Amino acid sequence: MTTEFTVTLRSPDTSVGTATAMKAVFIRDLKIALRQPQDLLNPLLFFVMVVTLFPLGVSPEVSFLQQAGSGILWVAALLSVLLSLDHLYRHDFDDGTLEQLVLQPQPLFLLVMAKSLAHWVLTGLPLVLLAPVLGVMVHLQGNSVAVLCLTLLIGTPVLSLIGSIGAALTLGLRAAGVLLSLLIIPLYIPVLIFGTGTVTAASEGAPVGGQLALMGAFLVLALTLAPFASAAALRISLSNS
Amino acid sequence: MWQIFHKLGSPKWFFGIAATLMPWLLWVGVAMLAAGIGWGLAFAPQDYLQGNSYRIIFIHVPAAFLAQSVYIMMAVAGLVTLVWRMKLADVFVKAVAPVGAILTFLALFTGAVWGKPTWGTWWIWDARLTSMLILLFLYFGVIALGAAISDEKSSARAVAVLVLVGVVNIPIIKYSVEWWNTLHQPATFKLTEKPSMPPEMWVPLLLSVLGLYLVFGWLACLRMQTEILLREGRTRWVKELIQARGS
Numbered sequence: 001m002t003t004e005f006t007v008t009l010r011s012p013d014t015s016v017g018t019a020t021a022m023k024a025v026f027i028r029d030l031k032i033a034l035r036q037p038q039d040l041l042n043p044l045l046f047f048v049m050v051v052t053l054f055p056l057g058v059s060p061e062v063s064f065l066q067q068a069g070s071g072i073l074w075v076a077a078l079l080s081v082l083l084s085l086d087h088l089y090r091h092d093f094d095d096g097t098l099e100q101l102v103l104q105p106q107p108l109f110l111l112v113m114a115k116s117l118a119h120w121v122l123t124g125l126p127l128v129l130l131a132p133v134l135g136v137m138v139h140l141q142g143n144s145v146a147v148l149c150l151t152l153l154i155g156t157p158v159l160s161l162i163g164s165i166g167a168a169l170t171l172g173l174r175a176a177g178v179l180l181s182l183l184i185i186p187l188y189i190p191v192l193i194f195g196t197g198t199v200t201a202a203s204e205g206a207p208v209g210g211q212l213a214l215m216g217a218f219l220v221l222a223l224t225l226a227p228f229a230s231a232a233a234l235r236i237s238l239s240n241s
Numbered sequence: 242m243w244q245i246f247h248k249l250g251s252p253k254w255f256f257g258i259a260a261t262l263m264p265w266l267l268w269v270g271v272a273m274l275a276a277g278i279g280w281g282l283a284f285a286p287q288d289y290l291q292g293n294s295y296r297i298i299f300i301h302v303p304a305a306f307l308a309q310s311v312y313i314m315m316a317v318a319g320l321v322t323l324v325w326r327m328k329l330a331d332v333f334v335k336a337v338a339p340v341g342a343i344l345t346f347l348a349l350f351t352g353a354v355w356g357k358p359t360w361g362t363w364w365i366w367d368a369r370l371t372s373m374l375i376l377l378f379l380y381f382g383v384i385a386l387g388a389a390i391s392d393e394k395s396s397a398r399a400v401a402v403l404v405l406v407g408v409v410n411i412p413i414i415k416y417s418v419e420w421w422n423t424l425h426q427p428a429t430f431k432l433t434e435k436p437s438m439p440p441e442m443w444v445p446l447l448l449s450v451l452g453l454y455l456v457f458g459w460l461a462c463l464r465m466q467t468e469i470l471l472r473e474g475r476t477r478w479v480k481e482l483i484q485a486r487g488s
Contacts, residue, residue, distance in 0.1 A: 165406055169399050173389050182385050183403060186378040187410050190417035197421065218413075225409065232323075233402050240395035 021106040022114040029118035032091070043084040043123050044130060050076035051134050062139050069138030070148055070199035077127045077152060078159060078188055084123045085163040085184070086177055088115065089234070093171050102238055109227040112234065116164045116227065117157070124156030140203070147202035151195045154215045158191050161226040168233035172240065191218060250327045252469045253478050259462040266462065270455025277449030285441050297355045299446055303453040305348035308376065311341035311457070315383070316408035319401035329465075331397035332472070334404065335387055336464035340457065342380035349373055368419040375414055379407045393472070 033040055054072045055065060065072075092098040101111055131152050135145040166184040170176040198211040281299035288295040315337060321330035352370060353363045364370070386403055390396035438446075473479045 165402070169386060169403060170389070175389075179385055179389055182378075183382040186375050186382065186414070187406065189375060190410070190413050193417045193421045221413075229402055229406050233399060236395050236398045236402065240390065240392050240399075 016106070018106045018110055021104060022110055025101070025111050025114040026118045029115055030121065033118075033122050039087065040122055040126070043080040044126050046083060047076050047080040047127055047130065048134065050079060051138070055138070065138040066140065066203070069135065069140050070144065070203075071196045072138060073131060073134055073148060074152075074155075074192055074195045074199075077131070077156065078192060080127060081123055081156060081159040081163060082181055082184060082188075084119070085160075085167045085180060088119050088164055088167045089171055090167075093237075098234065099238060102235060107231075108234065109231040112164060112168075112231045113161075113223070113227040116161050116230070119164070120157045120160040124152075124160055127156060128152045140199075144199050144203045147208055148199045150212065151198045151215060154212065154219055155191050155195045158215075158218050158222045159188060161222040161230075162187050162191075164230040165226055165233055168230045168237055171234070171237035191215070194218070250325070250329055252329060252332070252473055253476075255329055256466055256469055256482075259466055263459050263462050266455045266459035270452050270457075270459060273448050273452030274456060275452075277445045277447070277452055280445035281442075281449065285445055286439070291359055294355060294358045297351050299449050301348060301351040301355060302446055303450045304344045304351065305373065306450050307453055307457055308341060308345040308348050308373070311337055311344065312376065312379065312404075312408065312411065315341065315404050319404035319408075322397050322401040323405070328397075328472075331393075331401070332465050332468045333461065334383070334397075334400055336468050337457075337461050338380060338383045338387065340460055340464070342377060342384065344457075345373060345377040345380060349377065368415075368421060371421075372415050372418045375418070376411070379411075383407070 051072055054068070058064065058068075089098060092101065102108055104111065128149055131149050132145050135148050140148060163180075163184055166180045166187075169183065170180045173179060194211055194215050198208050198215065201211060202208050278299050282296050285296070287293055315334050318330040318333045321327050322334070349370070352373075356365065357363050383400055383404055387396055387400045390399055470479060
């Protein structure tokens with residue numbers, strides 16, 4: 001961490017603009033994560049392995065994989081994001097950075113938004129980039145692969161944003177991981193439905209504009225509302241410890 | 242107005258009010274429920290298509306009705322917890338969450354029993370069944386989070402946040418599941434329309450819905466009283482109450 005960022009984060013200086021603070025939080029999260037590249041790789045490996053299980057466990061037939069492929073990829077991506085959520089606040093919570101963040105004069109929900117976006121860049125975006133390879137492996141046809149990537153591109157930030165609420169609520173609890181999944185999976189269902197539904201529609205040659213627009217609406221909704229809930233939950237969890 | 246509001250926040254005051262309300266809620270509720278279900282099961286006419294198997298709606302519909310409205314009530318109470326820090330609101334949420342979960346399960350179970358002769362299968366991935374199942378998951382989440390946080394105040398506020406997030410999501414889940422797949426018939430009662438069934442069927446149904454609401458009110462009061470006694474065990478009025486009962 002350079003001195004510049006330390007100063008921005010530590011001093012309760014109201015002259016620092018909100019955008020600067022958000023940028024500082026965002027870049028700081030990226031830098032810390034990049035120092036532990038293995039932690040970034042693990043959710044991706046998990047993603048690949050879960051996808052591999054389906055042809056092995058259910059059926060390697062091309063017709064089955066073509067039909068179920070988008071669903072398999074979406075479920076695997078969802079689980080992989082879910083698995084990485086615990087990291088979102090955990091380290092900052094353990095070393096006290098989170099308390100400093102809450103004390104900043106800038107609105108907490110914007111800083112939380114920056115953190116969620118950093119989480120997406122570190123987990124969601126690599127999943128999107130990896131998806132075409134796996135899409136070919138489950139025999140999705142040309143156009144569906146592109147649509148699948150597009151739905152993941154719109155959908156994974158929603159997963160990170162909604163997930164940040166669960167991560168904040170379960171901070172500092174015993175067996176937080178399982179509890180987190182329990183709280184968050186029901187909230188992920190609409191994204192999953194539209195994510196796979198769009199790809200299915202694309203493979204049948206139906207227009208997908210409407211469904212993509214709805215997913216975009218989910219993203220806007222999550223971007224505006226989830227950081228509020230997440231910030232409120234953070235304050236509660238910190239007052240608890 | 243504000244005085245009532247302040248009073249409402251006092252567990253002791255509520256304890257007394259609940260004690261006077263409870264017998265009314267219970268007996269009127271049980272009477273209505275007995276009348277509604279008895280009438281529905283024994284005297285209401287058969288359905289021309291489904292025969293007698295439709296009669297399970299006299300249990301299914303009230304349970305499903307209440308399962309959804311309990312979550313809404315919890316959300317209102319959650320908002321009250323967050324805004325006014327009212328203890329009783331949290332007592333309500335904690336007390337009724339398991340009741341809501343059981344009602345949701347009852348609705349799913351009776352639905353399955355009805356589905357077997359009517360649709361020929363216990364379970365179908367239909368929109369309304371699925372969204373009820375997701376509602377059950379939401380209830381489980383609320384119960385699990387409440388149990389996981391030991392500090393009373395943080396637990397109250399964390400659960401309130403979760404309930405509110407859930408209630409924002411319920412319409413989204415409902416509509417996305419509906420577009421995804423639908424087979425179930427539309428809702429039985431709509432506020433804006435006249436019911437499509439004859440009065441001999443919907444009057445007992447309405448009776449059993451209202452009766453179950455009242456019985457739920459009784460159960461909520463009872464569970465809230467228990468929760469209050471557990472939480473306020475160290476206060477003087479609880480000690481006096483227990484001594485008065487014990488002697």
